[in-house]
Amino acid sequence: MERESMDCDVVIVGAGPAGLASAIKLAQLAQEQQQELMICVVEKGSEVGAHILSGAVFEPRALDELLPDWKNLGAPLNTPVTGDEILLLKDQEKSTQLPGFMVPKTFHNDGNYIASMGNVCRWLAEQAQALGVEIFPGFPAADVIIEEGRVAGIITGDMGLDRDGQQKPSFEPGMELRARYTIFAEGCRGHLGKRLQAQFNLADDVSPQHYAIGFKEIWDIPAEQHQPGLVVHTTGWPLGDNGTGGGYLYHAEDGQVYVGLIVDLNYTNPHLNPFAEFQRFKTHAAIAKTLNNGKRVTYGARAITKGGLHSLPKMSFPGGLLVGCNAGTLNFAKIKGNHTAMKSGMLAAETIFAALQSESPAADLTDYQERFQSSWLYDELYRSRNFGPAIHKFGTWLGGAYNTLDQNWFGGKLPFTIRDQRPDHEGMQKAADAPTIDYTKPDNKLTFDRLSSVYLSNTNHEEEQPCHLKLADETVPLTVNLPEFAEPAQRYCPAGVYEIVEENGESVFKINAQNCIHCKTCDIKDPSQNITWVTPEGGGGPTYPNM
Template sequence: MTEVVRESMEYDVVIVGAGPAGLSAAIRLKQLDADLSVVVLEKGSEVGAHILSGAVLDPCGLDALIPDWRERGAPLNVPVTEDKFYLLGEAGQIRIPNWPMPPLMNNHGNYIVSMANVCRWMAEQAEALGVEIFPGMSASELVFGPAGEVLGVVAGEFGREADGRPGPSYEPGMELRGKYVLLGEGVRGSLSKQVIARYGLSDGKEPQKYGLGMKEIWEIDPEKHRAGTVVHTMGWPLGGNAGGGAFIYHAEGNQLHIGFVVHLNYENPYLYPYMEFQRFKHHPAVAPLLEGGKRVAYGARAISEGGWQSIPKVVFPGGALLGCSAGLVNVPRIKGNHNAMLSGKAAAEAAHAAITAGRASDELTDYETDLRSGPVAKDLKRVRNVKPLWSKYGLTGSLALGGFDMWVANLFGMNPLGTQKHGKSDAAATGLAADHKPIVYPKPDGVLSFDRLTNVAFSFTNHEESQPCHLQLRDPTIPIAVNLPKYAEPAQRYCPAGVYEVVQEDGKDPRFVINFQNCVHCKTCDIKDPSQNINWVTPQGGDGPNYPNT
């Protein structure tokens, strides 16, 4: 095959991902030196296209980055006014009082936001400072130097045929080179995976753990809407089948953000996370809120849950990992956006200092030090045992032991239970089908609950069908030869977008079908496949979901 010849552009810093981490880094770099050349590449069709509304934002990251964000009109319009926690049973619920919870669990002072709209606003701030932002530009390859250092990325490649060969409208893209490359791709980013593996960044760390978060936006009856109310639930319908829980946020404009998280270390391969979410909406504490309303959007994404003990080394020759690419989510708080912003700010400061000193393409050790001793460390170290305790002892045990550990850490700055280990990866946690029973789920009613393909239409996902499939099988025989007999091929169920099917036609052997056009870029398949046979790579720029965030 003929080697592709590409033009190149030089920048001081190249940033992959226009989420809160990447945009914070870009803003901070230009705050420090207006003459630095900074570019941000975003694979979504626009900034925010791959971020579905619905988050509770701790503004500490914005406070540190843009102290006058209120005066600048940041879209943080709904302060949290009420904070409720419930333990659900099938027919009822018990409210967990707020007073026994550590102060870190208090949401007062936080805001219910559309993170897509927050990122759009941040992009405006960045562009006003002179940052170049290119949406619809997937960063598909890393560019390496002679000593193995990262020198840049390849972005903007379009027009390959399904077999990978350049088609008639092929565009080779460009090499965007920088003194440093900052990766803010989000969870399980395709370039981040490569640098973690190439440089052994996770050596000596606990395996990263994940959850699958699914979310719908509803417009509900104004009489039922309570702007500023935050509700979190645990228990039913998951029970002992999996860890996880749900959230309901009353946002502005009579909108309800309703979401469901399933920890991906579940054993039963028959578990169907999407249907657990749909079943949840029929609970007597939830259904009345939704009745008479309408769903306007749906989406899903993986969430990093490993916490402190799973954070890889975050620097490598020529760059750094930011935000969810490094796994900076605070699991009990279900928050990571504030740490993403803080990490972007810290990486920018380290990169600025290095460039000012005449350095390039080395390790930003000051960023590593800041992340492990600064505000992100303080936030994550005190909650580090909640997730492994949940995995070991279930919901009740984690509430008791995890609560105790967090309280002591909050009061005295030390975790009495030390640092618990996670053990297996989520893929390795998957049990054999022979050891578990299939789970029968109620059929969606089309009013409160919906089938997957109907809901995927509300993610407004689109992929150019002639391009190579971005869901790569390392061995195409494994789904039918291994995963089907051993695990009942769980890809049929764990994917929240109906991408994977096992098709059985009369008189023919079963076939594994990948409907990559449906993919909402959640990365669950890359994480949960028990044979680790699926490799998620970025499709061409502009493809994927186009969340409305209205």
């Protein structure tokens, strides 16, 4: 196939916090040395920020380093945190606010901001473009160019293929973007990052990566119920014995609140429905009092990489680097990954710029590891290294007690190493052995169904295109997952993509790929590891306005 080709110095895959911080730092270094660098960023969303979903309480530490004058430059960080609450939800009515001494210091948010990371990324893109960076939204990186054992760039996705992969009259082949170095900042469970880890054995001898699924809705609420800057985190109900995780309620600007639930994907009950658990969460008296008489504006969901330091793969390989949530730099002890993603991208930029100045550039950017280990990013991840594993191993209460002791009295340096060696997709109970869970029908006031929720995410895909949710074996959903696990894809997907339907008297596993909001949960949680998420046509997926 004839493809157009373009040469760059550096290609960056993904215009999220990590990718844009990489681009800005590279451009700054080039400007300081009065050099010209061709820096290209490709983004699968229809625009920068379209696929960004984060809580988000934003810690500005990395931004202070990258763009110290960010306030005068108009960064959309307008709601400083004014208060923190941690609530223990005992049942649907009762809650207790935890006293300060019982709360890990990592949950304190002095100096942080409640923000839309989609809007922050749109602003970061403007700063990058002002420095000469080229950004191409609507162009997914579909494949990697590997020549002589080295990454030499990426290939963007073909456009205009029908469901069978045949060319339509509108067909346009993807373009080769060739680069001296490539940064992969795809976000959680990036499909190219996943392949690169396998190809270059980047995850050998480390703990398996761990994940959660995070839900978020934005609500307009009555003025008397709004407390700008208030951050509320919860633990306990509705998950209880069925899984670990927690909820949040952030009072943002303009009379809006961000409400969400994080469900760890190591849960074992196949009957658990994370979306339905999120809907139940909103009915708790402590949450409902804020949402009552409000209007839901937007919905979204996204997997979260939360394994921390123990689960980090080697981030360098011949010709490139993994950064941000594609590698797993989120600090789960803080439930924050934007500042760490940005710092990892800035370190990548410094590493690559140094390599570009060398007369004999390093084949493998191994000095990235040295920069990482001497940075505050490593120190922060080291101090929180046991946070997630402690909860996985000991449960919410004992694990939480250990983490409070470790963080508040020992600064994250207790001389213990706790690891969770079981991948999240393993350990699923057989459906017949697990208790069923009754979920009530949505009331369309506080609780809603999945399809009306997906509508609010502005999700759209060209229907006449190859399905981007690939089954390694098309028989597995009905012959293995259905009889053994009641096919949990019907429940763990937050967008209703997977269904078992009757056609001509037979059960059929149906994939509604046009509903996909690119959360990657299916790629992670399928107990048979039979589903692989790949990029659809450029511009497909959600279009989040302010997430």
